[in-house]
Amino acid sequence: MAFVAPKETYSGKVYQVNAGTGANALSFGGENVLPFNSFEGTVPNKPLIAYEIQDIPPADWPENVQKPYSSVSGDPVTWAKFCQDTLKAKAIALRLIGTHPDRENRSPEDAAKTVKDVLSAINVPLIILGSNNAEKDAPVLIAAAEASKDKNCIIGKAQEANYKTIAAAAMANNHKLIAMSELDINLSKQLNILITQMGFDKERLITDPMCSALGYGLEYTYSVMERIRLAALTQNDLTMQPPMLADVGMYVWKIKETQAPESEVPLWGNAEERGIAWEATTATALLMSGAELLIMRHPKAVEAVGKVIEELGG
Amino acid sequence: MLIIGEKLSIIAKRVREAMMKKDKAPIQEIATRQWKEGSGIIDANIGPAEDGGEDLMQWMVTTIQEVVPLPICLDTTNANAIEAGLKVHNNQWGRPLINSTSNDPERFPILELGAKYNAQVIGLTVGKGGLPADAEERTGIAAEIMARAMEYGVPLEDIYLDPLVLQIATSQDHARHVIKAIKMFQEINDPPMKTVVGLSNISNGCPKTLRPILNKHYFVMLMDAGLTAAIADAHEMAEALQEKKMIEDVLAGKKIDDAKKMAEITKTIDVIMGKTLYAHSYLEM
Numbered sequence: 001m002a003f004v005a006p007k008e009t010y011s012g013k014v015y016q017v018n019a020g021t022g023a024n025a026l027s028f029g030g031e032n033v034l035p036f037n038s039f040e041g042t043v044p045n046k047p048l049i050a051y052e053i054q055d056i057p058p059a060d061w062p063e064n065v066q067k068p069y070s071s072v073s074g075d076p077v078t079w080a081k082f083c084q085d086t087l088k089a090k091a092i093a094l095r096l097i098g099t100h101p102d103r104e105n106r107s108p109e110d111a112a113k114t115v116k117d118v119l120s121a122i123n124v125p126l127i128i129l130g131s132n133n134a135e136k137d138a139p140v141l142i143a144a145a146e147a148s149k150d151k152n153c154i155i156g157k158a159q160e161a162n163y164k165t166i167a168a169a170a171m172a173n174n175h176k177l178i179a180m181s182e183l184d185i186n187l188s189k190q191l192n193i194l195i196t197q198m199g200f201d202k203e204r205l206i207t208d209p210m211c212s213a214l215g216y217g218l219e220y221t222y223s224v225m226e227r228i229r230l231a232a233l234t235q236n237d238l239t240m241q242p243p244m245l246a247d248v249g250m251y252v253w254k255i256k257e258t259q260a261p262e263s264e265v266p267l268w269g270n271a272e273e274r275g276i277a278w279e280a281t282t283a284t285a286l287l288m289s290g291a292e293l294l295i296m297r298h299p300k301a302v303e304a305v306g307k308v309i310e311e312l313g314g
Numbered sequence: 315m316l317i318i319g320e321k322l323s324i325i326a327k328r329v330r331e332a333m334m335k336k337d338k339a340p341i342q343e344i345a346t347r348q349w350k351e352g353s354g355i356i357d358a359n360i361g362p363a364e365d366g367g368e369d370l371m372q373w374m375v376t377t378i379q380e381v382v383p384l385p386i387c388l389d390t391t392n393a394n395a396i397e398a399g400l401k402v403h404n405n406q407w408g409r410p411l412i413n414s415t416s417n418d419p420e421r422f423p424i425l426e427l428g429a430k431y432n433a434q435v436i437g438l439t440v441g442k443g444g445l446p447a448d449a450e451e452r453t454g455i456a457a458e459i460m461a462r463a464m465e466y467g468v469p470l471e472d473i474y475l476d477p478l479v480l481q482i483a484t485s486q487d488h489a490r491h492v493i494k495a496i497k498m499f500q501e502i503n504d505p506p507m508k509t510v511v512g513l514s515n516i517s518n519g520c521p522k523t524l525r526p527i528l529n530k531h532y533f534v535m536l537m538d539a540g541l542t543a544a545i546a547d548a549h550e551m552a553e554a555l556q557e558k559k560m561i562e563d564v565l566a567g568k569k570i571d572d573a574k575k576m577a578e579i580t581k582t583i584d585v586i587m588g589k590t591l592y593a594h595s596y597l598e599m
Contacts, residue, residue, distance in 0.1 A: 184484070185591065186483055186484065186486070186591065186592050186593055186594075187593075189591050189592075189593035190593040190594050190595060193593055193595045193598070193599060194595070197595070197598070227591075231590075231591045235589065235590055235591065237590060237591055238599075239591075239593070239599065240591065
C-alpha cells in the first residue's frame with residue numbers, strides 16, 4: 001500500500017494583510033497552516049522582509065551593519081531610495097528613533113516631515129515605527145499617520161499604555177497597526193481585544209509579541225509566537241489571527257555577539273560574518289514560529305533569509 | 315465539601331494591621347463571619363513570620379478560638395510558629411490542620427509536628443526545584459509525600475494533597491492539570507486521598523469583576539472531580555453551590571434558559587479547560 005503522508009487540518013486562518021498602494025502593494029499572511037506547511041493547506045503569500053532605516057544617522061548601530069549604508073544613511077530619503085533601488089527592498093521600515101526624549105527629542109512635526117519625504121521618494125510599502133517611548137510615540141505616530149494618510153502604511157507600535165491614540169490615528173488615516181505586548185500571550189490577546197473594541201478592524205492588525213535575539217530569550221519569543229499561531233489555527237481564535245511581526249534587527253544588533261571584534265574574542269571568528277549569521281539565524285527561527293513580517297538590517301542577512309523563504313517554498 | 319476560610323491572611327491590609335497591633339476585634343469579626351458563612355476551619359496565614367512568628371501564631375489561634383468553635387489551619391513557612399500554634403490550639407473544636415509540607419526537605423519537619431500533635435497536614439505537591447509541569451508530575455510528588463508521611467508516622471487519612479493552583483492569567487494550562495491531578499490523587503490510595511486547593515489563586519491577577527466568576531466555576535469543576543476541601547471565600551462558595559446545577563448542566567452539554575448566563579458559563583469553562591486562550595476580556599468576546 002502506498003504511503004500517505006498524514007495531514008493536519010485547521011479550523012482557523014491567519015488574516016491576509018496588505019500594505020502600500022499601487023503596483024508595489026504587498027500582502028502577507030493569509031495561510032491556514034503552520035509556517036511553510038503548504039502541503040496541508042494554502043499559503044497565498046510569502047513572509048515579507050522590510051529593510052530598517054531610521055530618521056537620524058545610525059551612530060548607535062555596530063560598525064559592521066553601519067558599513068553597507070555608510071554613503072546613504074546620513075539622510076533617510078537617500079537611505080530609503082538605496083534600499084528600494086539598489087537592494088531591491090520589497091518594503092521599508094522607518095524607525096523614528098530620533099524622536100526619543102533621550103536621543104534627539106525630535107518633534108512630531110519633524111517626524112511627519114521625514115515620513116512625507118521618505119514616502120515621496122519610494123513606492124514600496126512603508127512601515128512607520130516610533131522610538132518605543134510609550135508617551136512620546138503617541139503624538140509622534142499621530143503626526144506620522146496624518147502625514148501618510150491613505151498611503152496604507154503600517155504604523156506602530158501600539159502598546160497597552162498608548163494604544164488608544166495610536167489606534168485612533170491609524171484608523172482615521174487608513175493604515176494598518178502593529179500591536180505590541182511584552183512576551184505574554186494572554187496580554188497579547190487582551191491588547192488585540194481592546195484595540196478591536198475601539199472599532200478597529202481586526203483584519204488590519206499585526207501582532208508583535210516582542211522580539212528577542214538568539215541567546216537573549218529567543219526561545220520565549222518563539223514559544224509565544226508558536227502558541228499564538230496554534231490558537232489562531234487550532235482554536236480558531238479570531239483575536240489571534242492577525243499576522244505576526246518579528247522586529248529582528250534592532251534586537252540582534254545590540255548584543256555583544258554582534259559587536260565584539262575578533263581581536264577581543266578570537267574564538268568567535270570574523271565579527272561581520274558572525275553578526276550577519278546571528279541576524280539571519282534569529283530571523284529564520286522566528287519564521288519557523290510563525291512570523292510573516294520581518295524587520296531586518298544587514299543586506300546579507302536579508303539575502304540569506306530570503307533564500308530560506310524561497311527554498312522552503314513559503 | 316470542607317471550606318477553609320481564607321480571609322485571615324497577612325496579605326489583606328486590614329488583617330495585617332490588626333496582626334501588627336494585636337487588635338483582636340477585626341480578627342474575631344472576620345473569623346466569626348467566615349464561620350457563619352459556612353467555613354469548617356479558619357485559615358490563619360501569618361506569612362513567613364520570621365520575627366515573632368511564634369507569639370503571633372499563638373495570638374491568632376487563641377484570638378480566633380475565643381469566639382469561633384472551629385479548628386485552625388496554621389498557615390506559615392515558619393515551623394516554630396506552627397508548633398507554638400499547635401500548643402495552644404483547642405482540640406475540643408476539631409483537629410488542627412497544618413499548611414503545609416511538600417517534597418522539599420526543608421518542609422519535612424512539618425510532618426514531625428503533625429505526628430507529635432496529632433494534626434492533619436496539607437501536602438503541597440511541589441519539590442525543591444521548579445513547579446510541577448502537569449498532573450502526572452504532581453501525582454509523582456504526591457506519592458513521595460505519602461511515603462514520607464508514613465515514615466514520620468502521619469496516617470495517610472490525615473494528609474490533604476494540594477496540587478497547587480496557579481494563576482489562570484499567566485499559567486492557563488495548569489488550571490486543567492490541577493483538575494486532573496485532583497482525580498489522580500484519589501486513585502493512588504484506597505481509601506482515596508483527601509485533597510485541598512488554594513482556590514482563589516486561580517483568579518489572582520485577573521480583573522476584580524472576573525475573580526468571583528472564575529473562582530466559582532473552578533470550584534464546581536474541582537468539586538465534580540472529587541475535591542475534599544478548599545481554602546476559599548465561604549460566602550463566594552455558598553453562591554457557587556447555588557449556581558452549581560447550572561454550571562453542571564452546561565458542562566453536560568445541556569442548554570440553560572438564561573442566554574447571558576449560558577454564555578458566561580460556556581466561556582469560563584472553555585478558558586479553564588484551555589479550549590480558548592485566556593485574556594482579561596474573554597467574557598466580552
